[in-house]
Amino acid sequence: MKMIKTALGIDIGGTNTEVGLVDKNGKCLQIQRFSTAADRPFVEFMAQLEKAIALITHNGEIKPFAAGVGAPGANSETGRLEDPENFSWGSVELAGIMQKKFGIPVKVINDAKAAALGEMKYGQALNLKNFVQITLGTGLGSSIIIDGKLVEGHDGLAGELGHIKVRESTRQCSCGKIGCLETYASANGLCRTVFELLSRNKTDSKLREYSYEQINSQMVFELAQNGDELAIEAFKYTGTVLGETLAGVISLLNPQAILFAGGLTSAGNYLFEPLIQSIEKNLLNMHKDTVDILISDQRINYAVSGAASLVFNTNGKHK
């Protein structure tokens, strides 16, 4: 049996980490998932990662030639994680540490950028040259692709749309600032909006029965489907705020598409109807009807194949 050339594609998220065995066509042959436990020491994460890699490689029987890693706060220039928000690891020399431990070359990239690379090479953004990807998860991640290339910026830190200030408010962001887009347009932001609406008006809602810790975006979605007006209003407000910012992004970059990924996209029209209305309302006339709205296939984690594509691309033999 001929061995296929494979690489590890690793997506380190705030909640879960996924380790995939990926071939040169971006196909994920096997995947392992474990809890990142970002509040625990980094050495514990490394022990978990080692276990996952042992499982996926059948204890070293399969030999991936390199690893690509997508992670929050990852700097592709230095190979370091720069003190990612919501992680207690501080600044970690991830590429170097992994290289030593597993004996293969390792490249790292910001997680949102890994997802955009995956989408561009294998997903919804196949053949698109100019697009913006917005990941609506616990927080808000974003990546910009111009002329078929990822925009990295001077220090590899471009694309932090989530931390643009969008409102005068009391919403403290994980970055330490107040009123960032992420505190509105994300799963957490949606829950914060729910509680703001609950305190502001008397609308009857099942959401009044829960504490802040108990609610999540999936519950809000299910209640919206059952006609809960406050839940519907919360999505409407989320879409409206996000649409205002995206209209500005479209004016600035003139992308052919905006691609949405992340758990919050499963809310469908509860989110996208007000979002598209808000974009249209705030667009310059010349930009109207120029942008496609695309939604990622949630069954596939493109950050895994996108991270792996980093190492396939640097090797001339693998196109």
Ligand SMILES: [Zn+2]
């Ligand atoms: Zn922020």
